[in-house]
Amino acid sequence: MVERQNNMTALLLTNPTFVGVRDENGFRDYRMPFMRTIHLPTNQPSIHPSICAWLEVVHTLLTRNLEFEDRLEALVYSAVYLKWINTGQIPCFEDGGHHRPNRHAEISRRIFGDLERMTHGKNASSKVILVARKIHPCLPSFKSEFTASVPLTRIRDIAHRNDIPHDLKQEIKHTIQNKLHRNAGPEDLVATEAMLSRITKIPGQYSQAFIEQFKIFHTELKDFFNAGSLAELLDSIKESLDSQCSEALNLFLECKRVLKHLNNMNRRRQNVYRRQEQRERDNEHWGE
Known part of the structure; x- marks a missing residue:
């Protein structure tokens, strides 16, 4: 064994x-x-x-x-x-x-x-x-x-928008839309995340409406591949819960948000302490 x-x-x-x-x-x-x-x-x-x-x-x-x-x-x-x-x-x-x-x-x-x-x-x-x-x-x-017979059609609409350059349209069509509808796989989620990072890198380069639609598609694709976070998965079933379960879910998400905030504060505080200790060590070194 x-x-x-x-x-x-x-x-x-x-x-x-x-x-x-x-x-x-x-x-x-x-x-x-x-x-x-x-x-x-x-x-x-x-x-x-x-x-x-x-x-x-x-x-x-x-x-x-x-x-x-x-x-x-x-x-x-x-x-x-x-x-x-x-x-x-x-x-x-x-x-x-x-x-x-x-x-x-x-x-x-x-x-x-x-x-x-x-x-x-x-x-x-x-x-x-x-x-x-x-x-x-x-x-x-x-x-x-x-x-549905033709799922995830939002990417098709995105690839035919008039507020993005032709080259970007073609890239989205051939690297994401066609591939997804021909033989979907986790690699399509990776390609979508890379594209989202690229189009949001420079603020104002592309229209906000296009970016919002692409973000929605990215969320839909994560949902399809069960790649969403716990909070996203819970939020997706919120409408199907009764009032008691919905209150419990809201309380859980709020506690999770507060805990994340506290963890971020602790990390920032630790970074401040480290920088302060480093300055003190540097001062002692140069003081000698």
Whole structure:
């Protein structure tokens, strides 16, 4: 058991690989580290699949009739791989497919259903429930706006605005809009954040209306990839809460805001003390 834990720790610190080979029956074997071979159809992802293909793999794993130990193992490695994808440890690439973000949302909803059946069954253990909860934050959102036939259309409207230069329009269209609607992935969130940083770097360079719309799109994309902060996630469900829960949420957010303010004040105070101590040391040095 100790050896297994040490191996797992070493694996987390290295670049993970996902090996695929084709057998005589037309199936491709995907071997996860320390996991028995799992047969998947040949149309499943290659060495560097897209996030949509990874979600298909996880869904296939979880829908099999696995015994308890196999089920727990499948959950553990699904959680690990999804976490690696979300943090960029496993790169996602376009694999030739063409799936709008609603495809991701639909697979995510199916995985969520699989997890619900596993965790609410009579044989569900605390281990299964714990690991399933680790998977939930790694799944794309399947809100109604993301399961629509053409989701995340705001970026299309942004790319056709008349108050931004033509070159910027084309860049947004080809690097974000087309890529997102062709094969969405976490890399699109990175590209959007880079673009937002760029267009807000010099105040007044671009119209405020354009910047506001791009910020809204950035928030929507974070929501889709479940990349929002705790405060943003709580704020998004605020309208669905009753008055008592809403009051509790407001109190929590206010306490969180006050705590953040106090922490900032403490950091500033510590910086002042450090600078003062440094000046005193400098004065003693030069006084000698």
